Amino acid sequence: MSGYIVRRLIGVVVVVFLLSVISFMLVNAFPGSTAERLLSESPQGGALTQDLIDRFNRELGLDRPVIERYGDWLWNALQGDLGRSFATSESVLNELKIRLPRSIELVIIASLLSFLIAIPVGIISAVKQNTPADYAGRIFTIMGLAIPNFLLGILVVSFVAKWIGVSLATLPSPYIWDDPITNLEAFIAPSLVLAASLMATLMRMQRSQLLEVVHEDYVRTARAKGLSERVVVMRHALRNSFIPVLTIFANQFAFLISGAVIVEYIFRINGVGALLVTSIRRADFPLVVGVVVVIGFGVVLINLITDLSYAWIDPRIRYG
Numbered sequence: 001m002s003g004y005i006v007r008r009l010i011g012v013v014v015v016v017f018l019l020s021v022i023s024f025m026l027v028n029a030f031p032g033s034t035a036e037r038l039l040s041e042s043p044q045g046g047a048l049t050q051d052l053i054d055r056f057n058r059e060l061g062l063d064r065p066v067i068e069r070y071g072d073w074l075w076n077a078l079q080g081d082l083g084r085s086f087a088t089s090e091s092v093l094n095e096l097k098i099r100l101p102r103s104i105e106l107v108i109i110a111s112l113l114s115f116l117i118a119i120p121v122g123i124i125s126a127v128k129q130n131t132p133a134d135y136a137g138r139i140f141t142i143m144g145l146a147i148p149n150f151l152l153g154i155l156v157v158s159f160v161a162k163w164i165g166v167s168l169a170t171l172p173s174p175y176i177w178d179d180p181i182t183n184l185e186a187f188i189a190p191s192l193v194l195a196a197s198l199m200a201t202l203m204r205m206q207r208s209q210l211l212e213v214v215h216e217d218y219v220r221t222a223r224a225k226g227l228s229e230r231v232v233v234m235r236h237a238l239r240n241s242f243i244p245v246l247t248i249f250a251n252q253f254a255f256l257i258s259g260a261v262i263v264e265y266i267f268r269i270n271g272v273g274a275l276l277v278t279s280i281r282r283a284d285f286p287l288v289v290g291v292v293v294v295i296g297f298g299v300v301l302i303n304l305i306t307d308l309s310y311a312w313i314d315p316r317i318r319y320g
Contacts, residue, residue, distance in 0.1 A: 002050070009309065012300045019296040020289055023072065027280070027288045028066045052241075073289065074151045085279070087264070092290035094136035095275060100294070102270035105176060105183075106260055109191035122206025129211065137203060144200025149259040153193045153266040160189070169268045192269040194259050200254050205248045246306055252268055 054063070061069060072081060079160075087182035106147035125137035157168050159317035212234055261273035 005304075005308070008304050012297070012304065015300050016297050017292055020077070020293050021070070022072065023289045023292040024285065025066065025255045027283060027285050039227050050099045050174060069285075073286070077293075082290040086284045087279075087287075090285050095287065096272065096290060096294060098277045099270060099272045101175060102173065102269055103260060103264065103273060106187060106191055106194060106264065106269065106271060107256055109187055110195040110198065110256060110260075113191055113195040114202055114249075118199045118202035119206055122203040123210060125203070125207045126210035136199050141200045143149050143203045144196045145204075147196070147234075149193060149197060150262045150266065152196055153190070154192055154261055157193070157266060169266065173269055176264070186267075188268075190269060193267075194256065197259070198256055200246060201248060201252055205245050209244050249306070257299065300316065 033299050061072075075085060080093075082096075083096060084091055088095075094152065121137045121140070125134045128134050138169050168186075171186040172182055174183055176183040260271070261270070261276055264271045264273035265277055272295070276291045278284075279291065
C-alpha cells in the first residue's frame with residue numbers, strides 16, 4: 001500500500017510539472033503582447049508607443065527567452081512563490097487565497113448535491129424499473145446530459161429575473177464564515193446549475209450498475225435466505241455497485257471544475273474561475289499558470305483519494 005501511494009504521489013508531481021510547462025508555453029503563444037493588453041486598460045492606453053511597450057516588457061522581464069523565464073518561475077515555485085500578477089502586482093498566492101474559498105465552496109456544494117440527489121434517485125430508478133418513478137428519473141437524466149451548464153445557467157438567471165424579479169447575478173456573496181445564510185442564498189442556484197450534468201451522469205451510472213449487480217448470484221442467495229429487499233439492496237448490492245460510480249465521479253471532477261469557470265462568470269461569483277478568465281484575457285502569465293497548477297493539483301489529488309477509497313469500499317481490493 002505504501003509503495004502504491006509513493007508511486008501515485010510521484011505521478012502527481014509529474015502531472016503538475018507538465019501542466020505548468022504546457023500552460024506557461026501556451027499563454028506565451030497568445031496573439032498580441034501582454035504589454036499591449038495591459039497598457040490598453042491603463043490611462044495611457046490611447047497613446048501607446050513602441051518605446052513604452054519595450055520599457056514595459058523590460059520591467060516585467062518579458063524581453064527574455066521563454067525557457068529562461070519558465071526556469072526562473074519553476075525555481076521560485078519550488079520555494080513557494082508563484083510570482084506576482086502583471087496587472088495588479090499582487091502576489092499570485094494572495095490572489096488565490098482570496099478567490100479559492102468561493103470556488104472550493106461552489107464545487108463542494110455541487111458535489112454534495114450531486115450525491116445526495118443522484119444516488120437515491122438512481123437506486124429508486126433501478127429498484128422500481130419500468131415504473132413511472134423510473135421513467136421520471138431517466139427523463140431527468142437525459143435533460144441533465146443534453147443541456148450544457150452555460151445554457152442552463154443563462155436560462156436560470158433569465159427566468160428568475162423575469163418571473164420572480166430577483167437578479168441572481170447580483171446577489172451578495174460573502175464568505176460563508178462571515179454570513180452563512182446570505183452566502184448559501186447566493187451559492188445554491190449556481191451549485192445546482194453546476195451539479196446538473198454530474199448529477200445526471202451519476203444517476204445513470206448508479207441505475208445501470210445496480211441493475212447489473214442485483215442479478216448476481218450472491219444477491220439471489222441473499223434473497224433466498226429471506227432477507228428483506230431493503231437489506232439486500234443496501235447491504236449487498238449497493239456497496240458493490242458503488243465503485244464504478246465513484247470512478248465516474250473522480251473522472252468527472254475535472255469537468256466540474258471547468259464548468260465552475262463558466263458558472264462563476266454567469267452568476268458573478270468572484271472565484272478562481274473568474275480570475276482565470278480575466279488573467280487569460282490579459283495574458284497575465286503568473287496568474288494563468290498559478291491557477292492552472294492549483295486546479296490541476298486539486299484534480300489529481302481527488303483522483304488519488306478516490307483510488308485509495310476503493311479498498312475501504314471493497315475489502316477485496318488490495319494495492320501492491
